[in-house]
Amino acid sequence: DAGITQSPRHKVTETGTPVTLRCHQTENHRYMYWYRQDPGHGLRLIHYSYGVKDTDKGEVSDGYSVSRSKTEDFLLTLESATSSQTSVYFCAISRDHSNQPQHFGDGTRLSIL
Amino acid sequence: DQQVKQNSPSLSVQEGRISILNCDYTNSMFDYFLWYKKYPAEGPTFLISISSIKDKNEDGRFTVFLNKSAKHLSLHIVPSQPGDSAVYFCAASEGYGGATNKLIFGTGTLLAVQP
Numbered sequence: 001d002a003g004i005t006q007s008p009r010h011k012v013t014e015t016g017t018p019v020t021l022r023c024h025q026t027e028n029h030r031y032m033y034w035y036r037q038d039p040g041h042g043l044r045l046i047h048y049s050y051g052v053k054d055t056d057k058g059e060v061s062d063g064y065s066v067s068r069s070k071t072e073d074f075l076l077t078l079e080s081a082t083s084s085q086t087s088v089y090f091c092a093i094s095r096d097h098s099n100q101p102q103h104f105g106d107g108t109r110l111s112i113l
Numbered sequence: 114d115q116q117v118k119q120n121s122p123s124l125s126v127q128e129g130r131i132s133i134l135n136c137d138y139t140n141s142m143f144d145y146f147l148w149y150k151k152y153p154a155e156g157p158t159f160l161i162s163i164s165s166i167k168d169k170n171e172d173g174r175f176t177v178f179l180n181k182s183a184k185h186l187s188l189h190i191v192p193s194q195p196g197d198s199a200v201y202f203c204a205a206s207e208g209y210g211g212a213t214n215k216l217i218f219g220t221g222t223l224l225a226v227q228p
Contacts (some may be wrong), residue, residue, distance in 0.1 A: 004156075024177065031214065042117075042202060042218035043157070057147055090156055097163060099145045099206075102216060104156030 003027050004105035006091050012111045017072040019078040021108050023091030025071075031094040032074040032103060034066060043090060049074055074080075080110045116140045117205050119219035127227050132190040134222050136203030139184065143205040147216070148177060151188045151200045160201075161188070193226045200224070 003026030007017050023032060031050055035043040035058075045058030047066040061086060065077045078085055088109050092099055092102040118137045134148075142191055144165035149157035161171040163177045163186070170177050176189045192194045203219040 033215075035218075040220060042119075042220045043204075043216075044218070045215055059217075080184065092156075099162070100214070101147055101159040101162055102214070103150075103159060106154070106156045 004091060004093055004103065006089075006108050008065055008106040008108060012113065014096075014113055016080050019081050019110065019112075021089055021091075021110070022077045022091075023074045023076070023086060025093050025104060027072075027093060027095075028071060029093040029095050030071075031096065031113050032068065033092040033094075034064075034074065034076045035090045035092065035104075036060065036085075037090060037107075038087050046076065046089075081110075086110060086112045088089070093101045114139075115220070116143075117203055117217050118151060119201075119203055119221040119222050120190050121222050122220075123223040123225070125225045125227060126193050128195055128214075129192045131209075132188075132197065132224055132226065134188040134201050134203075134224065135152075136186050136188075136219055137184060138186075140205070140207065140217075141184070142207040144177060145206045145214075146177070146186050147204045148175075149202045149204060150197075151221070155190045159204055193224075195226050195228050196225055198226045 005024045028035040033048040034046040044060045044094045049055045058087045091105040094100045094102045147162040148160040179186045180223045200221045202221045204216040
């Protein structure tokens, strides 16, 4: 199994509070991704990183920011959480861009009340 | 606008029989396709992939077929086992060897294999 750890695994918080989710990898992979999974939508890309301090937006990036200060850590921040951001969040990593599969963590279930 | 579609939300098959999961796509630039399996409370697990230069890829009980003219791919599981019961996601990306490898996922098909 790919060495990917997401923390926390579960979180309940209130609208308007800041939230940070962490993804930690031990594989030294260059690429890291954040997805959210919602019923009827599959998984949708929020942001991704192609190296330390190199990030870009995905399909559903509004309301989210990311940071990657070390190869092994990729942080997803909701500056002011809204109920529409209640979801399951998955981190993924891949070795490089040339058609290598992405490997996923076990997810963070986030509920915003 | 859903670029990757899995039109069957669920599928039920008998143990030992073949399971066929289908996926359609609209973006002709997609050239790399993957199938993931997902159990509850776990992350998706990579199963098998295929690039657009092939029309078939096989790995044990799992075979993926790609029909580029129809923009259709399918996953065959033979024989199906109860442990195969899970949600299966189809995913696609464009730019073979490209810079980002961003995946577009379908909505998933829940497979139930009956003993």
